[in-house]
């Protein structure tokens with residue numbers, strides 16, 4: 001009986017090994033082009049070889065800016081929002097920021113924001129769970145308005161905030177929307193959302209927003225809805241009255257959609 005079991009076991013193993021040996025290498029037949037070589041930075045967070053550097057600690061020439069100043073290698077919020085001169089579609093954006101140390105709570109605590117166009121905001125705020133300098137709990141704001149939220153549309157999955165005064169990072173993937181624009185009564189309107197926008201956000205290396213579908217522009221005083229805008233949008237940094245600091249800002253344009261190259265031939269075994 002035991003011998004029979006052993007024979008059966010050995011047979012199964014032999015057939016298994018044979019099947020692996022006979023397995024053929026399946027190929028899709030899709031004519032992918034060779035992925036371009038991009039040299040990553042030696043230090044993570046630094047720009048890879050194909051990035052457009054938007055701020056390197058000195059040069060602000062990529063921005064339309066008349067009041068934000070460079071202080072000790074940081075770009076400090078001044079009067080009015082600033083926008084990049086260049087416009088972008090779908091992008092990967094790296095940005096570092098520090099909110100000021102302060103005793104304020106709610107939306108007044110170190111408020112700024114990273115926007116795609118004037119439309120889609122990833123909030124910057126002092127949302128670190130800490131006491132103020134007098135030992136009182138800071139006033140908490142609404143969760144879909146705290147740091148790392150897509151403003152009034154999506155709270156972050158977790159709170160990965162550092163303290164006021166400490167440097168923090170956002171790595172954001174923005175997939176632009178595709179809007180069908182029509183003219184009605186002499187006014188441009190969004191006739192159809194062909195494809196919504198999506199945002200993915202890593203905060204201090206932690207995934208806090210995972211490919212979230214936007215319902216439209218992020219508005220303070222309105223429910224989200226898609227507004228007419230150009231296909232390509234500048235990056236906007238918000239002036240909300242707090243001296244938030246920025247450094248090491250770079251951006252990569254990414255494939256606008258995930259369409260594959262054409263099927264060159266039927267799938268085959270190589």
Ligand code: MG
Nearest residue numbers: 111112113124
């Ligand atoms: Mg803001």
